Amino acid sequence: MSFEVRVEGLEVPDDVRTSLAADDVAARLTRKDATLWGPGAESEAAIRLGWLDLPSSSRSLVEQLAQLREQLQSEGLDRIVLCGMGGSSLAPEVICRTAGVPLVVLDTTDPGQVAAAMIDLERTVVVVSSKSGGTVETDSHRRAFQASFAAAGLDEQQVGARFVVVTDPGSPLADTAAAMGARAVFLADPTVGGRYSALSAFGLVPSALAGADVGALLDEAEELAEHLTDGDNPALELGAVLGAAAVQGRDKLALADAATETGTAIEGFGDWAEQLIAESTGKEGRGILPVVLESATAPGATGPDTLLAVVGGDAPASAPCLTVRGPLGAQFLGWEYATAVAGRVLGINPFDQPNVTESKENTQAILSSGLPDEPPAATIGAIEVRGSGGVLDGVDLSALDGVSLAVDALLTAVPERGYLAVMAYLDRLADASAADLRSALASRTEHAVTFGWGPRFLHSTGQYHKGGPQAGAFLQITGAAGEDLPVPDQPYTFGSLQAAQAAGDRKALADRSRPLLHLHLTDRAAGIGQLLAALA
Numbered sequence: 246m247s248f249e250v251r252v253e254g255l256e257v258p259d260d261v262r263t264s265l266a267a268d269d270v271a272a273r274l275t276r277k278d279a280t281l282w283g284p285g286a287e288s289e290a291a292i293r294l295g296w297l298d299l300p301s302s303s304r305s306l307v308e309q310l311a312q313l314r315e316q317l318q319s320e321g322l323d324r325i326v327l328c329g330m331g332g333s334s335l336a337p338e339v340i341c342r343t344a345g346v347p348l349v350v351l352d353t354t355d356p357g358q359v360a361a362a363m364i365d366l367e368r369t370v371v372v373v374s375s376k377s378g379g380t381v382e383t384d385s386h387r388r389a390f391q392a393s394f395a396a397a398g399l400d401e402q403q404v405g406a407r408f409v410v411v412t413d414p415g416s417p418l419a420d421t422a423a424a425m426g427a428r429a430v431f432l433a434d435p436t437v438g439g440r441y442s443a444l445s446a447f448g449l450v451p452s453a454l455a456g457a458d459v460g461a462l463l464d465e466a467e468e469l470a471e472h473l474t475d476g477d478n479p480a481l482e483l484g485a486v487l488g489a490a491a492v493q494g495r496d497k498l499a500l501a502d503a504a505t506e507t508g509t510a511i512e513g514f515g516d517w518a519e520q521l522i523a524e525s526t527g528k529e530g531r532g533i534l535p536v537v538l539e540s541a542t543a544p545g546a547t548g549p550d551t552l553l554a555v556v557g558g559d560a561p562a563s564a565p566c567l568t569v570r571g572p573l574g575a576q577f578l579g580w581e582y583a584t585a586v587a588g589r590v591l592g593i594n595p596f597d598q599p600n601v602t603e604s605k606e607n608t609q610a611i612l613s614s615g616l617p618d619e620p621p622a623a624t625i626g627a628i629e630v631r632g633s634g635g636v637l638d639g640v641d642l643s644a645l646d647g648v649s650l651a652v653d654a655l656l657t658a659v660p661e662r663g664y665l666a667v668m669a670y671l672d673r674l675a676d677a678s679a680a681d682l683r684s685a686l687a688s689r690t691e692h693a694v695t696f697g698w699g700p701r702f703l704h705s706t707g708q709y710h711k712g713g714p715q716a717g718a719f720l721q722i723t724g725a726a727g728e729d730l731p732v733p734d735q736p737y738t739f740g741s742l743q744a745a746q747a748a749g750d751r752k753a754l755a756d757r758s759r760p761l762l763h764l765h766l767t768d769r770a771a772g773i774g775q776l777l778a779a780l781a
């Protein structure tokens with residue numbers, strides 16, 4: 246079998262393996278036994294295990310998608326833009342990066358990044374993916390593209406022909422797709438949750454249209470699927486290790502792609518696995534915090550509460566460490582299965598996301614009532630400094646190095662066994678260097694440091710921040726918008742939606758008395774540079 250899991254420097258207690266074997270978890274999971282996670286999770290689990298069938302049930306899509314791609318190509322439509330959040334875009338992104346085919350992923354409300362995606366319209370097809378069909382970011386993207394195509398001179402029928410929709414049967418988006426005359430509508434299996442949907446239409450449609458070999462992906466998954474009933478299969482072992490490590494206190498999972506010289510490795514797997522693990526396990530004050538690393542030797546790869554997992558190849562000699570080898574299709578299925586198993590070991594329901602709605606509701610309330618008035622505690626260069634949860638108490642913001650003093654105060658506020666989450670509501674392409682803050686901060690602290698682009702992380706680690714152990718300290722970064730962009734037929738713009746999402750999440754964290762430092766960049770490039778320099 247090509248999917249292999251090796252663990253070094255960590256003992257899985259006998260009772261974890263014994264109880265997984267005694268309770269026949271491997272066979273029961275493949276039989277879709279919804280009782281595996283306890284009575285509280287049973288009703289949700291009963292409608293969330295369809296992902297186990299996807300390696301075979303998605304087969305029929307392969308030929309259909311090849312034909313659709315051919316048709317689009319023959320019309321000169323060779324640029325694929327995917328609008329989707331969380332589970333509706335993370336898998337296609339890693340599939341296409343790994344396959345080396347171009348896919349533009351739009352999972353932001355940043356007006357600059359949205360505007361930058363609206364180019365080359367004459368050769369663009371937009372895939373709108375939303376399981377619920379009600380996600381505000383995706384709905385806003387769809388409206389903006391519809392308006393842009395119309396402004397470019399396409400009539401209603403021609404506009405519809407530029408859209409491919411993936412959604413669940415009966416969703417509001419299914420109705421919209423019918424009304425707009427979308428070229429194709431793929432109704433996905435409603436028994437597959439968003440973060441378990443990599444091998445469903447959500448993962449396959451955009452990837453195949455962009456040119457990835459999705460048939461091969463299903464082959465890779467199917468090879469593993471044949472072994473998942475075995476009591477000693479590698480995905481069960483992965484779940485046992487993840488769960489046991491967390492129970493023993495290694496509840497930060499540092500994720501890195503394996504380095505290769507051939508350039509054929511999996512690229513960006515951590516961003517997909519981050520959502521799967523954080524949203525599935527981060528609840529009821531428990532959970533596993535994924536920490537996506539730049540490489541397996543980056544700061545944060547080791548630590549007293551950390552387990553390093555290297556995906557796709559060999560790990561460097563650091564312990565404790567997991568090496569998870571195998572092709573991408575097998576990795577998707579293997580990690581989904583392992584997360585379900587880890588959920589059982591942790592005693593949580595791996596299929597719900599009870600705290601995600603909180604920030605969404607705050608955002609809606611702020612969009613109706615307006616942004617709260619929060620004057621900065623200080624403006625230092627291109628950075629306005631604000632704090633809550635007592636983080637700025639006693640910090641001398643008039644000092645020349647006020648920004649670095651504020652950041653140090655935040656780091657000091659990280660509790661024992663806690664973490665720092667950096668949340669950047671910026672343009673992940675134009676402001677890409679902001680991501681360097683993760684390793685810069687991780688070099689300054691013993692604690693785990695995560696980095697997420699807002700609002701994308703709200704659909705991922707956002708669940709863990711609110712539902713997991715209350716041990717986080719938070720650095721929120723926002724930036725002045727250049728030119729704002731309207732959301733057609735809505736009373737808000739992308740810029741006001743982005744600001745409301747950031748403010749809504751600040752409120753959700755403040756309601757939990759979490760320490761939070763909010764740095765607003767009045768000039769994005771200058772502010773990022775100033776911040777990196779302050780941390781150097």
Ligand SMILES: O=P(O)(O)OC[C@H]1O[C@](O)(CO)[C@@H](O)[C@@H]1O
Nearest residue numbers: 330331332333375376377380439
């Ligand atoms: O596919 P949808 O319904 O737009 O949801 C996108 C994402 O939002 C979440 O529901 C969380 O907000 C994720 O679980 C999901 O992957």
